[in-house]
Amino acid sequence: MILKKDAENSVEATPKGSTKPHLTAGQQSVLDALQHQPQPLSAQALHGLMRCQQPIGLATIYRALDALKLLGLVQHRVTLTGETLYSAVKHDHHYLTCLQCGVSVPVDTCPVKELEAHLQGARSFRIYYHTLEFFGVCDRCEA
Amino acid sequence: MILKKDAENSVEATPKGSTKPHLTAGQQSVLDALQHQPQPLSAQALHGLMRCQQPIGLATIYRALDALKLLGLVQHRVTLTGETLYSAVKHDHHYLTCLQCGVSVPVDTCPVKELEAHLQGARSFRIYYHTLEFFGVCDRCEA
DNA sequence: TCAGGAATGATAATCATTATCATATTGCAA
DNA sequence: TTGCAATATGATAATGATTATCATTCCTGA
Numbered sequence: 447m448i449l450k451k452d453a454e455n456s457v458e459a460t461p462k463g464s465t466k467p468h469l470t471a472g473q474q475s476v477l478d479a480l481q482h483q484p485q486p487l488s489a490q491a492l493h494g495l496m497r498c499q500q501p502i503g504l505a506t507i508y509r510a511l512d513a514l515k516l517l518g519l520v521q522h523r524v525t526l527t528g529e530t531l532y533s534a535v536k537h538d539h540h541y542l543t544c545l546q547c548g549v550s551v552p553v554d555t556c557p558v559k560e561l562e563a564h565l566q567g568a569r570s571f572r573i574y575y576h577t578l579e580f581f582g583v584c585d586r587c588e589a
Numbered sequence: 590m591i592l593k594k595d596a597e598n599s600v601e602a603t604p605k606g607s608t609k610p611h612l613t614a615g616q617q618s619v620l621d622a623l624q625h626q627p628q629p630l631s632a633q634a635l636h637g638l639m640r641c642q643q644p645i646g647l648a649t650i651y652r653a654l655d656a657l658k659l660l661g662l663v664q665h666r667v668t669l670t671g672e673t674l675y676s677a678v679k680h681d682h683h684y685l686t687c688l689q690c691g692v693s694v695p696v697d698t699c700p701v702k703e704l705e706a707h708l709q710g711a712r713s714f715r716i717y718y719h720t721l722e723f724f725g726v727c728d729r730c731e732a
Numbered sequence: 733t734c735a736g737g738a739a740t741g742a743t744a745a746t747c748a749t750t751a752t753c754a755t756a757t758t759g760c761a762a
Numbered sequence: 763t764t765g766c767a768a769t770a771t772g773a774t775a776a777t778g779a780t781t782a783t784c785a786t787t788c789c790t791g792a
Contacts, residue, residue: 582716
């Protein structure tokens with residue numbers, strides 16, 4: 447997957463420094479759908495879900511998710527099977543994932559906030575979100 | 590990627606509770622190669638690197654990496670382009686990744702240790718490793 | 733109202749990873 | 763040590779999530 451020809455031109459759909467980013471119709475739909483979802487969702491799952499209401503292309507969903515990620519409105523994580531799951535940026539969601547069966551259980555504590563703030567200042571990065579995941583083997587798989 | 594037919598039988602190449610896991614030749618080579626590498630590496634990069642020394646199939650590398658992960662000897666993380674990078678489990682390696690250009694810069698602080706220990710006790714999981722990643726936009730991309 | 737740029741959808745292409753299967757290797761019992 | 767059964771390996775085909783392409787539609791500002 448080293449195919450990224452037109453990565454840069456896809457971002458400025460929105461006026462540069464405007465305070466309220468003004469999303470496109472597709473982006474807004476995708477964001478709404480995600481915000482009504484209690485669980486992180488793959489792009490394809492989202493597609494299946496959304497096409498029932500209003501017709502929308504899969505490519506548009508992928509594009510919208512990318513744009514929303516760059517706006518700091520959506521975050522992602524990758525499962526062991528290689529699917530990318532997206533969720534609206536709200537509260538942190540962290541996981542404990544079994545390397546064998548792949549189950550993920552949520553972890554609600556998050557000790558990263560301060561470090562994030564620190565990095566924010568020290569590095570030349572604007573930080574939008576972080577992921578924290580624990581990998582191991584669950585009891586059922588170890589038996 | 591929901592194809593996992595023979596996931597369960599691939600693990601017990603090694604006697605159950607034995608203290609020293611006894612790796613296969615392939616697994617040992619892969620582990621050695623990883624341990625001599627300062628940076629996390631993709632399976633394919635590893636393949637290119639290793640086949641110069643001793644001939645080894647790509648499939649074997651993928652299998653070895655999976656097995657080593659389950660032994661807690663190797664850890665992984667997924668880049669924005671969807672490649673999985675592997676590294677020998679030593680010290681924590683965390684990253685700050687630009688959502689636009691994809692550069693990853695290492696972060697050396699890690700505030701997660703205690704939480705990991707806590708989870709280890711509370712949950713029915715044996716934790717092998719964790720990943721902590723920050724996503725945002727680097728200065729160069731923001732300009 | 734019109735032109736040009738962006739967004740969208742359908743679909744083909746990409747490519748990291750898995751599955752398959754034939755062969756080689758290993759460990760173990762006799 | 764021999765033979766067998768189980769496992770490991772390699773080459774390669776298949777898979778499937780994601781991207782690229784391109785023709786068309788939608789906006790937006792002059």
